[in-house]
Amino acid sequence: MTALQEAVASRTGGLEPKSVAFEQPERSGVGTIQPVDQACRLCHAPAPAGPSSICEKCLGPLEPVYDPGRRLPSRAEIESRPHTLWRYREWLPFRGTPVVSLDSGFTPLLDAPALARELGVARVWVKNDAISHPTASFKDRVVATALNAAIAFGIRTVGCASTGNLANSVAAQAARAGLKAWIFVPEDLELGKIIGTSVYGPNLVRVRGNYDQVNRLCSQVADRYGWGIVNVNLRSYYGEGSKTMAFEIAEQLGWRLPSAVVTPMAGGSLITKLHKGLREFRDAGLVSGTLPRFYGAQAAGCAPIVNAVVADSAIEPVVPNTIARSLAIGSPADGRFALEAIRSSGGFGAAPTDPEIVAGIRLLAETTGVFAETAGGVTVAAARRLAQAGRLRPEDEVVLCITGNGLKTIEAVRGDLPEAPVIAPKLRELVALVERTQGPASPAEVN
């Protein structure tokens, strides 16, 4: 018996796991949501709706197929709906109405003039998923769609392979939905992401290995137990949730498109879905004009997609070595599609070093008041590199996608920030400190 089987047995009282048969829903009849059918992204073979994301014909990835004749809402109709990601439900892979995770999405789009000046571009907007509900990362979007698919398929145990943010979100949203959760993460994840997962009461498993090894294990787990692993066998439905970030950007800009988007890349799914989302909005006539140039950001210590962009080559997997652990995926499953989005849009890529990433976190915080996790530092530092290289232009209106909260990765910046001084509760000590910090006060400053 493997360590995982032992862990499962200890949680299930030694019951044998099911192999591929899926558990029946405990609350049948509650949900009115129905996932759409799928098709292979490579060979285009059709596949029925179900908890499988692999094409049986060629083993390529499946994606949902939308009815091209479905009724689409107008701008006004969308604007009249609640401020959640479900206001764009016609572009999400379901018929009917969602049954769980109803509150995620619609994070702020912040004007960032000081950061624009730093980068030397006309305007910067920060899409701030660092305050996403409920777990402060963009993964709340994809988990919302994945869990609705899981429930529609009668699955009552969900899970994920995660670099942290996804673990947080699956644990939280599964807890609220009353689903069991098995969550797999690399052993050395940041403390905030471990605690931010275990607090919700899932079965959290720390695996001795990097994310790619965790990911492989999870593929085998999904195959063996029939659980709904959101980024494995529910991936087709999961990934579409990312498009809502693009929809929000377009709506929040006043139903128009920016000229450039910079976004972090791990498995490569987000940039692909942002590109797809804006294309769908343009096809629906909700926005017009040229699609933005998409720029992908990775850490220098794990940059398989950026390496391929720069070398104009195919993706070669790498062994990750970076503080940006949420992006530390050396074998990006959607890398080829990310490359297509970047190349077809006229974008590029950049891979800043770890010190640049920390500087990027601080730059965003000090100019915009947003504390991003390491992935956000990668995005800002990449934008700085792209601007210095002339890839981002002075006339550009740039959206930076900030996908996670800095409170989850305080280890990354802790050693880079000055120690806060400690004083006695006496005014004369404070006066001395102020004078040491900014010189003697002028009479006009003192009451």
Add this chain to the structure above:
Amino acid sequence: MAATVNLPSVLARLAADQKSVQAAGSTLGEVVSDLTRRYPELGPRLRDEKGQPYPYVIFYVNDEDVRFQGGFQAPIRDGDEVVVVPAIAGG
């Protein structure tokens, strides 16, 4: 040399519903050839028209990703365990 090849469900159907199959060869490529000879429908799922691995079907030998071990040239020893995983997960 004989290795144990563990197949995902989607491929096991093409190998007489066996999730675990013994196959012979001194390299991974030879193991895949042996499998293909015995289960012809598996062949086009495991390697492309040039006999090379697909970018989205990943092989592991004793938990090591063969893309870092020479691909189909990765050596196989008696008792090695090969795992085949479609590369659809991640993120």
